[in-house]
Amino acid sequence: MPATLVRGGTSKCWLFNVADIHGRAASVDEVLVTAFGSQDRSQIDGIGGATSTTSKAAIVAHSYEPGVDIDYTFAQVGVGAERVEWGSNCGNCATAVGLYALQSGLVRPRGERTRVRMRNTNTGSRVDAVVSTPGGRFTATGDALVPGVASPGVAVGLEFLDPAGAELLPTGSPVDELWFDGRAVPATLIDAGAPAALFDATALGLTGSEELPEFGARxxxxxxxxxxxxxxxxxxxxxxxxxxxxPKFGVVGAPRDYTASCGTRVRAGDYDVAVRMASMHAPHPAIGLTSMVAVAAAATVLGSTVRAHTEAADGTIRLGTPAGVVSARLVPDGDRLAGVRLHRSARVIASASIFVPRPDREPVAAR
Structure with a gap:
């Protein structure tokens, strides 16, 4: 089965053309968990990378929706669990899809920057990728760097359009109190980019600036x-x-000095709010882009756990993550949040033929 591996932001995503993966004897779920080697936490017998950020896939198709170029369906493939979760979008994979659309010829380059208009079929949300195409051509390399990735890639601007779900605040309150260890913990429950629960770090005995092992232990x-x-x-x-x-899950806190995972010292004055997020029950090494959108949207809500630390007065919010500082640009339309813009990079790593055993094949040991 043909597939393309693209690094988008701080994730790696295997991308499949819809014509290559549908219509097989096995279900799409069975094909993916077998291809990724999901039965083993090391994914040693598959294409998965044994972490939540490297066990991702997207199925890509030309869109027949007016004003949309590409439809993509995101799959979070299990690590040590034979299951696929289809319930959310992934911004890093959307970044990868934007570059793949040009590399594969699904979208033709137009000018110095090409806008790829995309629809995520998991959520119905609209996301545009604005990909650098110098001289009106696809390029495999670039000089755009993002925190959490050592090497540069092609610059991709990602724009989440109308990111709020049916209700920005599903409970109707900017802060809900949830109980933990006999005490109330303030949390902002928000639906923007993806449903997310953003807890006050201090109430949990945290700062929001913990190193990954410390956060993971909690x-x-x-x-x-x-x-x-x-x-x-x-x-x-x-x-x-x-x-x-x-829902996405994380803690937010006031800025303070900390050391990023790359060893760089980050000063409190360099960012607006500290964030530590979990991904598939493990600490995220940076922050997922849908989580970034949720935190950015929460900064616009009076009384939220994020707004307690920043007002994002100039429309930009800087987040202190384990990998370093990342920024999101808010696009207002009156009182409504019309969009959130992020700066990312992407790189096509490989075009491959993946040999996928039949899922119902009996193992040698069993025979």
Whole structure:
């Protein structure tokens, strides 16, 4: 089966043309978990990278929706679990899809920057990728750097259009109090980019500037809060298991000096709010782009856990993440949030033929 591996932002995403993956004997879920080697946490017998940020896929197609070039469906493929979650969008993979659309010929370059108009079919949301195309041509390399990636790539501006869900605040309140260890913890439950629960770090005995191992050590005890948030937001029913993908879950705190994972010292004055997010029950090494959108949108809400630290007065919010500082630009339309713009980079790593065993094949050991 043909596929293309693209690094988008701080994730790697395997991209499949819809014609190459649909219509096979096995279901798409079976094809993906087998191709990625999901039954093993190391994904040693597959194309997965054994982390949530490197076990991603998207199925890409030409769109017949007016004003849209590309439809893409995002898949978060299990690591050590034979399942695929289809419940959310992924901004880093959207960045990869934007570059892939030009590399594959689905969209032709137009001018110095080419706008690829995309629709995420998981959520119905609209995302545009503005890809650098110097001289009106696709280029495989570029000089755009993003925190969390050591090497440059092609510059891609990602624009989430009308990012709020049906209700920006599903509970109607800028802050809800959820209970943890006998005390109330303020949280902003917001639906923008993706449903997200943003907890006040101080109330949990955190700062929001923790190094990844320290934050990861606290995550298991905090997952009950995520479940409570999912139920309050209507993402999950009380008697149902909560998706690993949504709601996004993290803590926010006041700026303070910290050391990024690359060893760079980040000063409190360099950013507006500290953020540590989880991805598939593990610390995210930077921050997912849909989580960035959620944090940026929360900065516009009076009384929110994010607004307590910044007003994003000039329309830009700077987030202190484990990988360094990343920025989001808010695009208002009166009282409505019309969009959120992010600066990313992408690189096509490989065009490959993937050999996928039949999912129902009996292992040698069993025979």
């Amino acid at each position: 995550l298991p005890e905090l997952l009950g809060l995520r479940r409570d948030a999912a139920i309050r937001m209507g993402v999950s029913a009380p008697d149902e298991p909560v998706s690993h993908a949504v």
